[in-house]
Amino acid sequence: MRARVAAALALAAAPAPAQVVLSEIMYNPPTGSEFIELQSIASPETTDLAGWRLAGGVSFTIPPGHSLGPGGRLVIARSPGQIPGSIGPFSGRLSDRGELLQLLDASGEIIDEVHYADDGPWPSIADGGGPSLELVNPRLPNEHPEAWEPSVNGGTPGAVNVRHLADPIPxxxxxxxxxxxxxxxxxxxxxxxxxxxxxxxxxxxxxxxxxxxxxxxxxxxxxxxxxxxxxxxxxxxxxxxxxxxxxxxxxxxxxxxxxxxxxxxxxYDDVVPSASVRLYRLVMTQERWHELRTRDNYSDVLLPATLIAGDDIHHGVGLRYRGSSSRAVSPESFRVNFPDAQMLDGSIRHLNLNGREVLRQYLSLRLFAEAGIDAPLVQFASVVADNEHLGLHVQVEDVDTDYAERTVGDDDAAIFRGEKTAALDWRGSSPLAYQSDYVPQTDGSLHSLLVPLIQAFNLPTDAQFTAELEARLEVDEWLTFFALHTVLGNQEGGIYRDTGDDYFLLRVPSTGRWRILPWDLDSTHINAPEPIFRQNVPAISRFIRQPQWARRYEEILFALLDGVADSRAVAALMEAEVPPEINAGTRTNLTAYHVARERSIRDQLPPRLRLSDATALGPVWALEPSAEVSDIVPRSIPWRFRRGNLSLPADWREVSFVDEHWEAGQLPVGFGDSDDGVHLANMRNNYTTAALRRPFLVAERARIEQMRLVVDYDDGFIAWLNGVEIARANVTGNPGPGGVADAEHEAGVPETFDVSGHTGLLSDGTNVLALQLFNRSLTDDDATLGAHLVAVRRPPLGLLAGGPGVMTLSGSAPLPASWTVSIGDAGTTAVSGVTGAWSAQVSSETGLNEIELVARGRSGEPIERLTVRWVDAPSVQALSGSLEEDTVIAPSPGVPLRVTADATLPASSTLRLGPGDVIAFDPGVSLLALGRVEIT
Structure with missing residues (x-):
């Protein structure tokens, strides 16, 4: 197959010039007006131009009364008053970088078209240097840059082109x-x-x-x-x-x-590597490769090269290393620049090929896009450089003029790249103060546009701060940007963490609002325990921690965890889009990160209304009973199960499913081990999966704060609670009938999975736990699955002892739902949107006190209730050691008994407790009652 070459030549020769041609283009005049000249080469006819129009970068329809005789010229200007004899004005503007211009007749047929450019092989002096572009001869096919030369300063609108040649050089x-x-x-x-x-x-x-x-x-x-x-x-x-x-x-x-x-x-290459993705070959002489590899790695000087992409050959491209830290590591990362008139695929001027942490970068950018955040397009590519196959790279779209045109429809939209110290800090009203680290990416990127945004981030009061930012950006978009960085655990220094680096700002011309875009994502998916409020750049920390925005940030975090960043969604995306060159183990590691990160994020926000501390003038000690730990799905109860690789009903994991026709037996199920409760004797060579169900009852669901699923498995499993997946191991994607585990895993040491984040799935009454076993293969010689579900319930109430007067209570409320906590009849107190912490003072009377705490939402709606009791006592009667013999021990009115160390009630003594009496135990101590205990 013949290769197509986009060289420092033309793309193709036209069979014959049109009868009316584009003969002169002034696209970037230092002074005066932009213009386009038409010339007729029809002979001897006169061409009626009524209804003809310009299209492409500009738009204009020629009104009636205009025609061209043989050799005649017509000038259409953006500002016709500045060019005598011209018509116009055309709408739009001629791009200073080059674009497609079309001339259409009244029926809409394209008569002529030229895609000019401002770089080689097009004459670059026409880009603001003074001359226009002149067609050397109107009979030349004018789509080729060799057919054009620079004119004199100001051009020759309406006159014979000064560069005209009757016999041009071929x-x-x-x-x-x-x-x-x-x-x-x-x-x-x-x-x-x-x-x-x-x-x-x-x-x-x-x-x-x-x-x-x-x-x-x-x-x-x-x-x-x-x-x-x-x-x-x-x-x-x-x-x-x-x-x-x-x-x-x-x-x-x-x-x-x-x-x-x-x-x-x-x-010349005797072994062309195979690749499942697009293959780019970068070709230079050895002299140039040596120069690239021995000069300063951070040089941005382009070296002349050729790029081959499939059947397309692009000569005359510029090649250099790209990135920051990626310039010094292997495999090499490259930047390839294309002449404007010969872009890759007709649209790519700058090709970024990053060889570092390819899957992390690809997945992170795809997740930003899936979350609805503007992000550069990304795809996998394979790279050959200096005749060596470097393997997979990630191809990342450049954030530039073309990006602006694609995303907001205006190639002059302001885009700035934040570098190093672009921390949105206030440096005064002069645009010059922001030039060094807010790097413009388009011609319309004026630093004066940035000043109001940065000023808004630095207004003195929170009311001004929030009002101005709501007017200048889409708050949810920005919160999603930072929330997804948090989910991804990006360890790179950047605006999302601790420096003003690695992001773009884009101003949407139609609204004036600013968007924030991600960049440099090769350090994601690393630290699952990362804090969720980790933003240390002052402007961003203030933004995230605004009370109403902190809760919205948390809501977005949970929405991401339940949506695009859910481990199952991530696994499915990788299954669909990641090429086979990236092994399953690497994909599994990233899926496992998302599982761990979700657990970490959910654990960092309080899920329940809690009382954690109390202080008073007198002594205070906790009298809370211990948490209750119990199996809500015990080990030794019968389960229903179905063996085989047949398709399962869609609702088999739901409470409503009727499983009476399924087999029954105790766990574990499996074969090849002596401890199986249900022996799947026919599993080997016949099927790889088995489905299991166990309905169970729950009472006082609101008291369950933690759940742990304990599983012994060989080789993999997925678990669902009331139809929602809560855990899996050694299984990725969405395996159907005949699905298998990812790798071998031997049973014998049960694993505990913290599924506390799913307690909200429980309901008072009937629930169902569903499991599916996956063996490694049909021929595997054993399989096992056993499980039980453990619940940790909080105490039914908190009981505190303290001194008289005023009691200060503090604790936490569930986020992001809680805004306030009401304290009985004593009013309400605010809840921190960042930590969930609250604190309040209440009056305390002698004797037993009781108060109801209610966590409330933004509109005052109740979220959760907690009753707190305490005894107000000016003093206590301490008990420890061997108590007095032959005596009756009873508290004085209003004076609690406090066991401060292990104590023994002798056989000859009596402990007598009446209504309202209190006996309290310090943590870890006990009272051994050998004598009589009377409770009246």
Whole structure:
């Protein structure tokens, strides 16, 4: 197959010029107006232009009354008052970087089109240097840059082009190469199409093996409209440089124009690597590779190179290392810049190929996109550089003019990259103060636009702060940005953690609001126990910790954990999108991170209303009974089970499912071990899965604060509570009938899974625990699954003892739901949106006191209730050691008994307790009653 070459040449030669052509373009005048000139080459007809229109970067419809005779010109200007004889104005503006311009007739047919550019091989001086672009001859196919030259300053609108030539110097277009990567036994056929107005040009192929002192020359032979020449086979790893010379009576030129110092490249490779994703081959001479690898790693100077992507060959690209820390590690990471007129896939000017932590980067950017946050597009790519296969890289979209055009429809939208110290700190109202570390990415990125945003982040009062930020950004978008960074545990220094680095700010022109975009995600999925309020940049810490926004941040965290960042969703995304070059173990590790991170985040926010401390003028000690630990699904009860690889009913994990026709037996189920309660004798060679169900009753669900699922398994399992997955091990994705475990895992040492984050799934009454066993393969010689579910209930009430007067209570309330805690009839107290902490003072009377605490939501709705009791006593009667014999021990009115150390009631003594009497035990102590205990 012939390769397509996007070289420092044209893409293709047109069969014939149009009858009306785009003949002059002034796209970036230092002064005056932008304009486009049309020229007629019809003879002898006059062309009526009524209803014709310009399209592409600008828009204008020519009104009635305008026509062009042979050789006639019409100028359409953005500001027609500045150019005599012009019409207009056209809407929009001509891009300073280049774009597609189209001329359409009244029926909508494209008559002519040109995609100009501001860099090689287009004349760059036309980009603000003064001249316009002039078509050298209107009969040349004008889509080729070689057909254009820079005019004089100001251009020649409506007049004969000063660069006009009746017989222009010829050039070649439509350069092709077959095969794209030759080897030691195949030649490389080079094909091109000459463009010449008069006569037949001579085209010569000049080539040399890199480093050779001179070029060899091959006259290219005619082949229809084309010319061809062959480069001979070369040893594996050889790079050949070549250029073309085209000559006629009008003169000659070399292509590329940089030849012979910088040429086109062909690389010979005897073993082209296979890849499941797009393969990029980067080709330079050894001299250039040596320069890249021995110079300062942080140099951004581009080196001339060739990029091969499938059947497409791009000569004349610029190559350098990219990134910060990634420049110094292997495999190498690259930045490839394409000329504006010859972009990769027609849209990519800058190609970022990062070889560091490929899966982490890909997955993180995809999760940002799935969460609805603007993020660069990302895909996997395979890279060959200097004839060495470097393996998988991640291709990340550049955040630049094209990104702005794609996301907000305006290539001049302001985008800034925050670097190092861009911490949104106030440095005064001068835009100059922000230039060093807020790096502009588009022509419209004016630092004056940033000043109001940064000022809003530094307003003195919280009321001003929140009001201004709500007007300048979408709060939920920003909270989601920081929440997802928190879920991912990004360990890189950045705006989401502790520096003003690694992010972009984009201003949406239509609304004036700012978006925040992620960058540099190769250090994610590392530290599962990371704090959730970890933002130490002052402006961001203040933003996240605003009372109403802190709770919203927490709500978004939970929404992410239940949605795109759920371990099952992450596993499914990787299953669908990650290529086989990344092994299952690596994917499993990232899934396991999400499981651990979810547990850590949920554990950091209080799930219940709790009383944790009390202080008073007198002594205070806790009298809370110990937490109650019990099996709510015990070990030794019968389960229902179904063996085999058949499809299961959709609702088999739900309470409502009727399982009376399933088999019954005690766990564990399995085969190959002597302790199986249910022996699945026919499992081997027949099926790999078994489904199990156990309904169970729960009372006082609100008191259950923790749950632990204890599982002994061989080889993998998934567990569901009331239809919702709560745990899994050694199984990824969504295995259907015949699913298998990821790897071998031997039973014998049960594992405990903390499923406290799922206590909310329980209901008073009937619940169901469902399990599914997965064996490693049909031929595996054993399988086991046994489990029980443990619940930890909090005490029914808290009982405190203290002194008279005022009691200070403190504790925590469930987040993010709680805003206040009401303290009986004593009013309400605020709940911290960050920690859930609350504190309040209550009056305390002598004797037994009781008060109800109620956690309440934003509108005052009750979330949870807790009753607290305490005894107000000016003094206590301490008991310890061997108590007095032959006596009756009873508390004085209003004076509790306190056992401060292990004590013994002698057989001859009596302990007498009446209504309202209190006996309290310090932690860890006991009273051995050998005598009589009377409770009246």
């Amino acid at each position: 050039f070649v277009a439509h350069l092709r190469q077959s095969p794209t990567v030759p080897n030691a036994t195949t030649s490389a056929e080079i094909t091109a199409r000459p463009v010449c107005l008069q006569g037949t040009p001579q085209v010569t192929l000049h080539w040399r093996v890199e480093g050779a002192p001179v070029f060899e020359s091959i006259p290219m032979a005619a082949s229809g409209e084309d010319v061809t020449g062959c480069l001979p086979p070369q040893p594996d790893g050889t790079v050949v440089e070549f250029h073309l010379e085209v000559a006629s009576g009008a003169g000659s030129r070399l292509q590329p124009a940089t030849a012979p110092s910088v040429n086109f490249h062909v690389e």
